[in-house]
Amino acid sequence: MAMTAVRAAAAAGVPASLSRFRGALVAAVLGDCIGGEFEGAEEVPMESVMQHLNGLDDETKGNGILEYSDDTAMTRCVVQSLLSRAGFDEHDLAHRFAKEYSASPGRGYGSGVVQVLKKLSSPQINDVYQPARDQFNGRGSFGNGGAMRAAPFALAFPDLAHVKKVARLGAMLTHSCSLGYNGAVLQALAVHLSLQGALALPHQFISRLITEMEEVESEEAALRDARILKEAEKPFCERLHRIRDLMDRSKVSIEEVISELGNGIAALHSVPTAIFCVLHCLQPQESFPESYSGLERTIAYSLALGGDTDTIACMAGAIAGAHYGIEAIPQSWIRCCEGADDADVNAKWLHVLYHKSPQGGRSETEDKSENGTEKKTRAE
Numbered sequence: 057m058a059m060t061a062v063r064a065a066a067a068a069g070v071p072a073s074l075s076r077f078r079g080a081l082v083a084a085v086l087g088d089c090i091g092g093e094f095e096g097a098e099e100v101p102m103e104s105v106m107q108h109l110n111g112l113d114d115e116t117k118g119n120g121i122l123e124y125s126d127d128t129a130m131t132r133c134v135v136q137s138l139l140s141r142a143g144f145d146e147h148d149l150a151h152r153f154a155k156e157y158s159a160s161p162g163r164g165y166g167s168g169v170v171q172v173l174k175k176l177s178s179p180q181i182n183d184v185y186q187p188a189r190d191q192f193n194g195r196g197s198f199g200n201g202g203a204m205r206a207a208p209f210a211l212a213f214p215d216l217a218h219v220k221k222v223a224r225l226g227a228m229l230t231h232s233c234s235l236g237y238n239g240a241v242l243q244a245l246a247v248h249l250s251l252q253g254a255l256a257l258p259h260q261f262i263s264r265l266i267t268e269m270e271e272v273e274s275e276e277a278a279l280r281d282a283r284i285l286k287e288a289e290k291p292f293c294e295r296l297h298r299i300r301d302l303m304d305r306s307k308v309s310i311e312e313v314i315s316e317l318g319n320g321i322a323a324l325h326s327v328p329t330a331i332f333c334v335l336h337c338l339q340p341q342e343s344f345p346e347s348y349s350g351l352e353r354t355i356a357y358s359l360a361l362g363g364d365t366d367t368i369a370c371m372a373g374a375i376a377g378a379h380y381g382i383e384a385i386p387q388s389w390i391r392c393c394e395g396a397d398d399a400d401v402n403a404k405w406l407h408v409l410y411h412k413s414p415q416g417g418r419s420e421t422e423d424k425s426e427n428g429t430e431k432k433t434r435a436e
């Protein structure tokens with residue numbers, strides 16, 4: 057292992073250290089802000105990526121010059137809701153999403169989610185999951201909008217089963233197709249495992265994700281959606297197997313990664329891609345300066361794939377940040393990105409919440425009946 061990787065791993069410290077929480081939440085913001093430059097680009101030459109990143113060192117530029125987009129706006133809502141409710145509360149979260157959108161609608165939200173957010177802002181809304189279910193003639197969205205904001209669930213609760221459950225519920229507020237919300241489950245799982253130090257053994261990391269997603273994708277709704285959309289029986293598992301194959305190759309081109317995993321706005325075409333970016337950049341790459349930490353490599357590589365760069369870099373950033381910790385992030389990058397300082401503060405509070413709830417805590421949802429209408433029973 058290269059010395060830089062050893063140093064970064066040492067800096068991140070023990071599993072679930074504060075450094076890892078800070079790294080995850082801050083690097084997610086960085087991926088979003090820095091990745092926005094190339095969003096939608098079909099081809100991104102590595103020279104353009106490096107030019108963009110080198111520009112962040114220019115101290116004459118103002119603080120927070122790179123604005124965050126919907127990825128961070130919605131992630132902030134998740135964080136604030138988890139912290140203020142000390143657990144998952146779908147009504148509170150739905151309300152925060154709607155409020156955030158109406159306060160700042162120009163953050164690059166997709167047109168589909170805007171319809172949902174407008175319905176969620178209605179004071180009459182009873183079932184907060186209904187607007188998402190109504191999307192696309194009742195089929196629901198399979199975009200990556202649920203996955204892009206899933207990291208905080210892994211940072212709030214230590215219990216894996218609970219993380220899977222709330223990541224799914226949190227995504228279903230806007231993405232009711234299993235190919236959408238299971239992308240969020242996979243992203244949260246990846247952050248959870250990374251936080252535990254699991255990326256020290258990359259092949260075991262991917263095997264564990266496959267095992268977990270085998271179970272997740274065995275559900276009837278997932279099997280049915282995959283059939284309807286003519287995907288593999290267990291689409292995310294199939295992609296994770298492709299990642300394992302790519303990891304075993306001595307050389308992988310950007311074109312191969314895009315053709316095998318995708319770089320688009322569907323969760324299936326971006327969450328596995330983000331995971332691959334992290335795994336691929338664990339070792340130094342010729343294309344990047346030797347001085348780069350693994351986290352810097354991961355963000356840079358995510359941008360070079362083009363496509364939905366802000367979201368892929370945001371998701372890859374969260375996973376990588378949970379592995380390398382805050383020390384692997386350059387100060388100049390933090391300075392340039394709107395919301396990075398807030399993320400750092402919030403990460404410290406999530407760290408407290410996580411360590412307060414060894415069993416994952418009880419969520420609002422668990423305190424309610426199936427249809428979610430029963431009165432809250434948990435004391436505030």
Ligand SMILES: [Mg+2]
Nearest residue numbers: 125126127366
């Ligand atoms: Mg965005």
